[in-house]
Amino acid sequence: MSEIYNPNPVIFSTNKQSKSNIHSIWLQDDEGYGSDTYFDDIVEPIDQNEIFDLIRTIYDPEHPNTLEELNVVSAPQIKISGNHLHVEFTPTVPHCGMSTLIGLSIRVRLMRSLPDRFKVDIVVKPGSHQSELAVNKQLNDKERVAAALENPALVKTIEATLQQGVV
Template sequence: MTVGLCNANPIVHPRKQRVARTEHLAHSSSAVDPLDVYGDIRDPEHPYSLEQLSVLSEDSITVDDNLGRILITFTPTIQHCSMATVIGLCLRVKLKHCFPPHYKIDIKVSPGSHANEESVNKQLNDKERIAAALENPNLRQLVDECLSSNEI
């Protein structure tokens, strides 16, 4: 057991096998299928991906190429997860690198999954707060570590 973690013993699920979904990409203006992106993001507290911890699933990602909009709803592993905003920031940074800049990205915690749901959602979608967070060198380093695919 690790001391100091919010969820010291998370339930870890096996990774799913990825199958190329060419029908999505053939009808999409985006070059990346978001379902291929989420499994590459590591949890800020554990050496597992968000997929392995069931923080994200295929059903929690919606891409509307016609409107240029991405909606992600994620479920923290515990109600008082102090890393929920970091997870959301990781998702935003990863998707900003994978999709054209005209896409609007909305990120939210699943309804009822976090004790401070409204506050977390507000932070995750406030441009000024996001910019300020990414200017913090320690926070930026944590985000970069979570996005480093060789960590998983």
């Protein structure tokens, strides 16, 4: 990263009580309940707060702050209809060059945490980015996402946003 797109972002207070380091919302226990049992057939509803808890702790690629602290994501920006999940995020500045990386980080966290039955659409908030249509197209094109996730340098950057923060 050579250029910082928003050197002085506004930091918002967060709800500390439900913040957790979640890797998956599906539990595995010592009794063997996991992927090979009858629990796989049980469809458990997921609400917007559970999805928000998954993505709120993702770090911004430029700053040592979470997406929640920067007000990039919020629970009201998440819509769930059956197995369709729509996540909207708001870049901190209209010319944010990290928007695609932020969206990819959200997608990877959700891919790792949700069952395959979910179709996930990730978009920037309408009117919040100068290249809104291009960013949305990149984030929701399966082939582009797959190609991006084959790039070792990009995957390393995404891993950093999902784990400890600024790359």
